[in-house]
Amino acid sequence: MTLEITFVFGLLALTVILFIIDRIRMDIVAMMVVVALAVSGVITPAETVSGFGQSIVVMIAGLFVVGEGLFRTGIAASAGRLLLRLGGTNEVRLLLLMIPMVAGLSAFMSSTGAVALFIPVVLSMCRKASLSPSRMLMPLAFASLIGGMLTLIGTPPNVIVSGQMAAAGLATFGFFDFTPIGALILLVGTLYLVFVARHLLPVGKVPESEHPHLKEFAERYGITNHLHKIKVPKTSELIGKNVVDAGLRTHYEITLFAIRRSGKLVSSLLPVLAQTKIAAGDTLMAYGSPEAIGRLCAEQSLVSEGFPAGETTKLHQEFGVAEVLLRPRTGLIGNTIKDGRFREKFNLSVIGIRRDNEPMIAAFNGTPLAQGDTLLVAGGWRYIEQLKNKRDFVILETPAEMHDAPSRSERAPVAIVIMLAMLVLMVSGALSSLSAILLACFAMIALGCVTMDEAYKSLNSTSLVLIAGMLPLALAMKKTGGLDLIVEQLISIAGGDGPLILCAGLFIFTSVFSQFISNTATTVLVAPIALAAAQGLGINPEPLMMTVAIAASTAFATPIASPVNTLVLAPGNYRFIDFVKVGLPLQVLAMLITLTVTPMIFPF
Numbered sequence: 001m002t003l004e005i006t007f008v009f010g011l012l013a014l015t016v017i018l019f020i021i022d023r024i025r026m027d028i029v030a031m032m033v034v035v036a037l038a039v040s041g042v043i044t045p046a047e048t049v050s051g052f053g054q055s056i057v058v059m060i061a062g063l064f065v066v067g068e069g070l071f072r073t074g075i076a077a078s079a080g081r082l083l084l085r086l087g088g089t090n091e092v093r094l095l096l097l098m099i100p101m102v103a104g105l106s107a108f109m110s111s112t113g114a115v116a117l118f119i120p121v122v123l124s125m126c127r128k129a130s131l132s133p134s135r136m137l138m139p140l141a142f143a144s145l146i147g148g149m150l151t152l153i154g155t156p157p158n159v160i161v162s163g164q165m166a167a168a169g170l171a172t173f174g175f176f177d178f179t180p181i182g183a184l185i186l187l188v189g190t191l192y193l194v195f196v197a198r199h200l201l202p203v204g205k206v207p208e209s210e211h212p213h214l215k216e217f218a219e220r221y222g223i224t225n226h227l228h229k230i231k232v233p234k235t236s237e238l239i240g241k242n243v244v245d246a247g248l249r250t251h252y253e254i255t256l257f258a259i260r261r262s263g264k265l266v267s268s269l270l271p272v273l274a275q276t277k278i279a280a281g282d283t284l285m286a287y288g289s290p291e292a293i294g295r296l297c298a299e300q301s302l303v304s305e306g307f308p309a310g311e312t313t314k315l316h317q318e319f320g321v322a323e324v325l326l327r328p329r330t331g332l333i334g335n336t337i338k339d340g341r342f343r344e345k346f347n348l349s350v351i352g353i354r355r356d357n358e359p360m361i362a363a364f365n366g367t368p369l370a371q372g373d374t375l376l377v378a379g380g381w382r383y384i385e386q387l388k389n390k391r392d393f394v395i396l397e398t399p400a401e402m403h404d405a406p407s408r409s410e411r412a413p414v415a416i417v418i419m420l421a422m423l424v425l426m427v428s429g430a431l432s433s434l435s436a437i438l439l440a441c442f443a444m445i446a447l448g449c450v451t452m453d454e455a456y457k458s459l460n461s462t463s464l465v466l467i468a469g470m471l472p473l474a475l476a477m478k479k480t481g482g483l484d485l486i487v488e489q490l491i492s493i494a495g496g497d498g499p500l501i502l503c504a505g506l507f508i509f510t511s512v513f514s515q516f517i518s519n520t521a522t523t524v525l526v527a528p529i530a531l532a533a534a535q536g537l538g539i540n541p542e543p544l545m546m547t548v549a550i551a552a553s554t555a556f557a558t559p560i561a562s563p564v565n566t567l568v569l570a571p572g573n574y575r576f577i578d579f580v581k582v583g584l585p586l587q588v589l590a591m592l593i594t595l596t597v598t599p600m601i602f603p604f
Helices: 003-021 026-040 055-072 075-087 091-106 111-129 137-147 156-167 179-195 214-220 248-252 290-300 309-315 342-346 381-389 400-404 409-428 433-446 452-458 461-480 482-497 499-513 519-537 541-552 563-569 576-601
Strands: 227-231 255-261 268-271 283-287 319-326 349-355 358-360 374-380 393-397
Touching (some): 003 026, 003 482, 026 461, 055 409, 055 433, 055 452, 055 461, 075 091, 075 111, 075 409, 091 137, 156 541, 179 541, 227 290, 248 255, 248 290, 255 349, 255 374, 319 381, 342 349, 342 374, 342 381, 381 393, 433 452, 461 482, 499 519, 499 576, 541 576
Antiparallel strands (some): 255 283, 319 374, 349 374
């Protein structure tokens, strides 16, 4: 063993120890590896920083931006609400729904891409269900890795082993040849992650908002029972009138703040501006006393439908409230709400006033505003955001829902098309994964789903530095011949004890090294040796090659084993040892299934 090989093995061992001790940030350890390799001369200076230009790093950065676009347009929140609607807030049911969903997606696209797209979904879901992200994100990562075992294109190692067989003039694996083994690992892995791993995962903090919820605002201003949903039938006299002409505030002390209008592909909530006209079939979202609503419905042929919790949830995606304080010198002091022309000036409706820390219930429209009054204004989130630039108000508090609400929900159809186009291009092979992701990233920015500032902020620098910093170590092991040396020793030891023992040795070696270097790099090195060993022993190479491919995807036991593990490291607030505790048993289960089932499907 050469001095260079000894140095690289020692550096790998030291890196693993530092990761396990967890006293130094992992991205700093990765940069220490880069510096050590650069100083040692084992690889060239250009090669030591080559990780930052690797396609996988650029792909992950692009996927962060695509994921941010899905968050900003509300698609991530919608997916989270779908899971919550099906699974409630029960952690077990949510995991049982999420794991197969992510695995199914990963069977046809990059597991890294699937995780990057689902992280904002899971974080949104955890906030709404009051669950700790640490309970959901590691199962998310592992589900995507298992999903890669389901099809030929699910993960690069599957394609590599098939390509090696084709290069040797052998029949290649079919698209679904991986499915029986992968599906069984998915079934057993799901049961393990849901019913066993839950007790091994850290119990992190439930994400809390620094802001009060809308319910608290309603209680503070005494309007809890003053929100109503009113249907406009074809016979109503309000049809064709705008808000001013209808006189809802003047005659009934009722404030109209939103309209749900159907008739399109999807129902839409519209902000009620001064010129907004009421149409047949509209559902009006109004504030007023129950008595006033009853009188309005009786006189204008309207139908009151109450205000169910489900409608409130939908409403909060577009509309909300904010508490504002009148500035001392504002011209609004001394004017009534009507005279202040809030709707015309600010596109917002005043639905509550507090004076001397006491709410003025319902009948405040004719009361002049006074210095020190705080107002509860309702309307579209974008108009509430614009109050920051108004001289008349000081924004005191905004609700938690505002910070979860999509800022560009109107671009949601565009974001969906971009994401689907990216998936189609990746699955069909029309473009490389890198090209498809970069195109989607550019489209998200160019078409207004995410701004450049938001794109920059979405980049998880810790994950990117960690991945880029560890890639040169894999290159050093390959360049010095260290990895070849270990593989050859493994084959010489296990080859004489029968093909099953050889498969077990290949699985263990491939799986172990996939915890520290790229599973793609590991497969590139191990697959030719597995093929040569099969030919040397005169056995069918298919079970050995399948074993190598499956083992390369069992990157469960360290946060650097796969980019998907690194992606969930920071948002899940995990430590190195957490992956060992949860991932190692899953590796053993995958190995037992592979060694049992593979020879049945692909005999030696």
